Amino acid sequence: YELNDTRLELDNVVVSIPIPHGAQPSVSDVDGAYDVNRTRGTLDWEIPTIDASNKNGSLDFSIPGNDAGAFFPVVVSFVCKKPYYDIAVTSVTTPDGQEVDFSQLVLLVPDQYAVI
Secondary structure, three states: OEOOOOOOOEEEEEEEEEOOOOOOOEEEEEOOEEEEEOOOOEEEEEEEEEOOOOOEOOEEEEOOOOOHHHHOOEEEEEEEOOOOOOOOOOOEEOOOOOEEOOOOOOOEOOOOOEEO
């Protein structure tokens, strides 16, 4: 991976790569951690945080076989506490113009992010 927009901080990143049934991946190098999910048939690459201080990483693995299509679709999940665009709610008013107290929670969570 490579984080191009260093304003963003992605948390709980999981890259799920399908693997053939019964295959045991041989992982030679990983930034973060990995888990073989036998129930879903995926190699799950887990990166706690991707940010400006951790903007590059890789996972190197091999599996016997020659069907490159077996590794797709790759599904990526993450949480980001900043919106993609730098916007914020600065105030909330009633229809007659009176300001009211408010709070906000901003999260960027992809509904689906897949490499097909």
